[in-house]
Amino acid sequence: MNLMAPSVILRDVVKRFDGDVDVVDHLNLEISAGHFVVLLGPTGCGKTTVLRMVGGLEQPDQGQIDFSQAVPQTSFCFQEPRLLPWRTVEQNVVLPLELAKQTETDRRVREVLELVGLTDAAQRLPAALSGGMKMRTSLARALVADPKLLLLDEPFGALDEVTRFRLDEDVARLMRDRETTVLMVTHSIQEAVFLADEVIVLSSRPACIVKRFQIDFGERVPELRATPEFAAMTSEIYQSLLAGMGESL
């Protein structure tokens, strides 16, 4: 149990859009403190809605979401990088600290840029960055305020496979020694198995839990993807995903 990071509990959460379309149906879910949990499910099943409700961007129609801390320091990383085009990488990364009126930000920004490998690009504008570098900047901005709860909404979904693998490895490395609870949404089973301590498979809309998988692969190194255990877990989750969509192999 990690005392610095919060645990998150969703109790009987219901979310409807336009009054009558059930997106999330009586969802009960506990996310342990300091765990990396990935929500996996078919497109449009309500994964992102769950994430946004945990982040306070949407309110549930029924039920409640509790944290073990009063107001956990929360950061988001979205599907798109959402960078300010007139600000350099460094200026984009410092934004959360600037809005929190923190001083002495230089050292923190330098550290986080080094962590994501963007030290040399600190003075470049977003227009001069590749897709992967933009997402790294977005990740650095999410990490700079040292969040206790990190919410990742398919952050690498628009990138090519190689860049995505590299960024997954970066995220695994960055999260290794942090006291952060991470909730991530993705479509990629491989990404989920590579990163997560726990994968939660959701059904088609309205989202409810099909199955939970505890992942215990120890250190996440690139070679892990080539192991039979990784392939077996991927296959098992795939079958569970199909079951959640009412299909089978």
Added chain:
Amino acid sequence: MNGFFRMWFFLWPPMLVVAFLVVGWQVLVLMMGVPPYMLPSPWQVGEALLEQPQRLLAASSRTAIAMLMGFLCSAIGGVVLGSCLTLVPLARRGIYPLTLILQMVPLVAIAPMLVVWFGWGIPSVVAAACIVSIFPVIASTLDGLQSVDPGLKELFRIYGAGRMKTWMLLGFPSSLPSIFTGLRIAAGLAVIGAIVGEFVGSYGGDSAPLGSVITSALKQTRTDVVFAAIILAAGLGFALFGMVNLLGWWCLRRWHTSVR
């Protein structure tokens, strides 16, 4: 040299058109025998420009000052008002329709009232230039602030930014391309406003600005002087437009596609 050729590349088509128009105008006046009081030839207009260069230069500088002051008032006032209307939705619903009055009421009709309210000379001319040019700035500021990327607004909400911080760090910079479009339109209108204001609100004699030069020259049927003053007024408009363009380029050059 590269810069020179690039500038020449952009300048030669309009210069060629102007040259054709001037030559055509000269030929037309000569061939049809149009009397100078109806339409002076470009040559006569050129002579009028050189006849009293100091008087016309002084008149231009007076008009330029009024035009600049009117434009600055409309630029600052338009951005502030447009921003306030965005920050307070109730004010937008209540006040924005009324700002249309500034666009709808003919300036010529209210110019005499401006003299009553602000007195003779520069104040009423500045007011005329401001009134006629402020609406595009308000509308473009409002449009720019309402078109801010919702994803970025959400980002600022997550980080707990207040309205003013969101305006300063997100709304205003992201509205700059739209604001500069409004300022370009306002630059042209400020000249029109200043000249119309000078028709009714300016002193004559030695301290006459271009608007007064035009009215007094018309009374003497010196249409060559009228055209000379019009050309100078147009030159002022071009200069202001150019300055706004240059400022816009400088502000947006690094990140916005319109100037990159």
